[in-house]
Amino acid sequence: MRKIYDFHGGIHPPENKHQSVGEPIEAAGIPQQLIIPLSQHIGAPAASVVTVGERVLKGQQIAEAKGFVSVPQHAPTSGVISAIENRVIAHPSGFSAPCIVIDTDGLDQWIDHSGQPDFESVEPSELIKLIRSAGIAGMGGAGFPTAVKLTVKAATKIETLILNGTECEPYITADDVLMRERAEQIIRGATILRHILSPGETVIGVEDNKPEAIAALRAAAEGTGVDIVSFPTKYPSGGEKQLIEILTDKQVPSGGLPSDIGVVCQNIGTAVAIANAVDKGEPLISRITTVTGDAVDKPRNFDVLLGTPMAFLLDKAAYQAGKNNRLIMGGPMMGFSTPRVDVPIVKTTNCILAPTESELPTPPPAQACIRCGMCADACPASLLPQQLFWFSQGKEHEKLEEHKLFDCIECGACSWVCPSHIPLVQYYRSAKADILKARSDNEKSEQSRARFEAREERLVQLAAEREAKRAARKKAAEERAKKAAAGDGEDPIQAAIERAKAKKAAQESS
Amino acid sequence: MLEFITQFPLVTAVLALLCMGAVFGAVLGFAAVKFKTEGNPIADQINEILPQTQCGQCGYPGCRPYSQAIADGEAINKCPPGGEATIAALADLLDMEAIPLDEEHGEEKVTTVAYIREDECIGCTKCIQACPVDAILGAAKQMHTVIIGECTGCDLCVEPCPVDCIDMIPQEETLQTWQWDLPDPNSRRVEIIATDAQGRAA
Incomplete structure (x- = not known):
């Protein structure tokens, strides 16, 4: 049994996770139009490499990475590029940003692709290149390009590789269902990451309010040497620095990076994306997104193509616009309200929350x-x-x-x-x-x-x-x-x- | 010697003090020459705070001369591009009271950049000569253009242009420059939800 530690502070808000875990992951399907923002990650926006009117296949690169801290974008399904223009994106400012718009054809026709299934014989630097070309950016929320995070300085010895399955924010269950249903892929991703970084130990951290996920991961990790560690539920134990402290008792120095203390932390959704990219050569074109809140009648998790308009997902979840006071992208703690329902789902969208007024009331005026x-x-x-x-x-x-x-x-x-x-x-x-x-x-x-x-x-x-x-x-x-x-x-x-x-x-x- | 001291203590004391005064005076005089500071160091610090638009709206030919003038006692509220923030920083540095901007020298405006309507440009190079930061590119009888990243929005190129083909365009807020506003304490509208602690409000 691994010793776990505690971090300062933290709170215990109502979890509200049960609403959306009752149903298995549902494929959201293909909407008529997909809107792919060129910037879905931290760093320089990608640059479009397609022209209006061009037909693209599923998985085809439609925008290339510009600079080191950047990732390419791919077509989530087959269709025709109908516009490359500014569209409103999911951002607290409500501003628009350059997007590639694809009119889908419903054929969902894949481009030729192949991965490196026996990755153990491949150089880590090759795998990092593959991960970069698959457009993978951290799926936990910040969207930092994964390849950049894996390119640690040669002198740094990584002692601990942590996969973050904590998901401490209320309402969100995207990682929870992913761990329950796709534990093998997570473990596969973990072993690939382990090959790249050759850390001393590989740990998956999960809060103890997800017993099913822990059981599924333990079953899948049997004999692989990947350690599944559960620890008491507390918000925000899913914060990178907090999770590192819980698992290793080490604090990331102020202004420093986890790699400074020999730790690399990745989200479990990212691990699945890495497994898909390395095993099958599939780029990151879909993700799991939770749609929940009292204003949707069918709260659940969707496997959704990137670029799907939020309205399309809300329809699938039987959204009652009349009951809703505001739409929140992300959770109730760190999310932000979006002014419109036609904004697209991007690589970092883990949750859409449609609460009623009584559920998340408008805050009263601030007092002294x-x-x-x-x-x-x-x-x-x-x-x-x-x-x-x-x-x-x-x-x-x-x-x-x-x-x-x-x-x-x-x-x-x-x-x-x-x-x-x-x-x-x-x-x-x-x-x-x-x-x-x-x-x-x-x-x-x-x-x-x-x-x-x-x-x-x-x-x-x-x-x-x-x-x-x-x-x-x-x-x-x-x-x-x-x-x-x-x-x-x-x-x-x-x-x-x-x-x-x-x-x-x-x-x-x- | 000892005898002299005991006999004339008063004279001895005066002589001793005189000697000490002479020695210290010499040391101080030497230090003043040897370690003389070039220019006024406070002027450099003031210059760091000024926005370096070099626009001359303060009445001085550039930020450096104005900082020198402030060091010599000029008012700190004559820099419209810097605005309140610069005045506050100057007041802090000089330990003075922050005063409102002197309207006579202009108002605080949004930052602008110069834009040359290129098909109207006749290539006279007048704007190039006026630009204090060499942000305009071009040659005689060739079209000129502004390097946006280097332009400080000082307006100095607008006046000399004989065909009035230079516009000052306000810089729009983009996704990169957008930022959260400081919350208004009296407002109920809170965009970020971090907290609408469930049930607590009720």
């Missing part, structure tokens, strides 16, 4: 902070949320950085416990963005200053050069005049007069 300190007790990153709140209000950037604002994982535990209903996380998000903007402005002004100074210098230099030339000319002229005055050779003026006289005389004589 009473300095109770409950937020500091709840903070899983051991920060001082109350101090950060004051500093955010006062826009004291230096103080915020001193108090490690950037270690905040925005889990929402502090706001959840706040008796005054202060939307603390929103303050932190705003302050973080302000600081980042100030940093980039500073960089830009530094650059402008350098250019301005270089220009000034050039102008001075040019003026000096002109002055030097003028001085040289003046000196030359003076020298000539001096020579003439000294009777050295004939005086040019006198000579010209002589010539004119001679000419005149010649004219007269003729």
Whole structure:
């Protein structure tokens, strides 16, 4: 039995997971139109490699990765590219972003593809390339390109590979059903990752509120050496840094990466995507998404093609628009409300939550902070949320950085416990963005200053050069005049007069 | 020697003090020459804070001269591109009271970048000469264009253009620049749900 540890803080919100686990995973089917945003991950957006009117096959690459931290996009089914334009995407801003729109043909015709089923004879770097070309980005929520995460520095020894099956956020059960139904693929993905990273140990961490998933994983992991560890349920134990602390008792240093302490953490959904890519050569074109909340009559998990409009999924789950007060993408703690129902499902969409007003009521107006300190007790990153709140209000950037604002994982535990209903996380998000903007402005002004100074210098230099030339000319002229005055050779003026006289005389004589 | 001290303690004391004064004075005088600081270091710090648009709206030919002027006692509220944030930072640095922006020198506007309508450009190079950060590319009788990434939005190129083909375009908010607003304490609208603690509100 592996020893498990605890992290500071954490909360126990109502889990509300039972609603959506009653039914097995249902294939959502092919909608008429798929909208594939070019940016579904952290890093540079992919660049389209198809043209409008072109027919694409399922699994065909339709956009290529631009730069190191980027992933390509693939067609989730066969069809015709009907547009490459800006569409509203699932983002709290409600802005639109470049998307490739595919009118599906219903044939679901695959492109030729093959994987590397006996991966053990393949170089890890080749497998990382394969994972990158399959468009895999972390499916837990942040969407960081997986290949980048696996490309650890040569000197780093990975001691622990962790697969994150925690799924601590209320309502969401996408990973839970995935572990129940596709445990073999998860273990397969784990062994592939193990081959790539050759860690000392491979651990899958699952909260103890998912006994079926734990049993399924244990059965599948029999004899593979992959350790399935369960630990008490607490939000947010699924946070990467928190999970690492639970399993290894090591803390990721402030501003550092898990690989700094010899740990790599991957989501179990990512592991399944890796197994599919390596075994069958299938790129990442679908994912499991939970549709739940009291405003849907059939809450369940769907195996959904990326780019499927949210409205299509809501229909499948018998969504009652009248009962719903807002649609949330993600869970009730870290998600955000989306203003429209036609936004597409992307690689990081793990849940669509359609609650009723009584289920998730509109929060009451924020009251004054009473300095109770409950937020500091709840903070899983051991920060001082109350101090950060004051500093955010006062826009004291230096103080915020001193108090490690950037270690905040925005889990929402502090706001959840706040008796005054202060939307603390929103303050932190705003302050973080302000600081980042100030940093980039500073960089830009530094650059402008350098250019301005270089220009000034050039102008001075040019003026000096002109002055030097003028001085040289003046000196030359003076020298000539001096020579003439000294009777050295004939005086040019006198000579010209002589010539004119001679000419005149010649004219007269003729 | 000892005799002299005991006989004239007053004279001795005065002499000793005079000697010490001479020695310390020499040391200080030497240090003042040896470790003389070039320019005014506070002006450099002020210059770091200014936005470096080099627009001259403050009445000085660039950010560096204005920072020198502030160091010499000029008001800190004459920089419209920097706006309130710059004034606050300057006030903090100089330990002064933050004062509102001097309207005489312009208002705080959204950041803009210059855009040359290229088919109207006659290639006179006047804007190139006006640009303080060399952000305009072109040559005589050739079309000019603005390097957007380098443009500070200072407006200085608009005036010299003989055919008025330069527009200042406000920079739109994009997905990359979008950010959460600081919550309004009086608003009930909270976009992020982190917390609508279930049942607690009721």
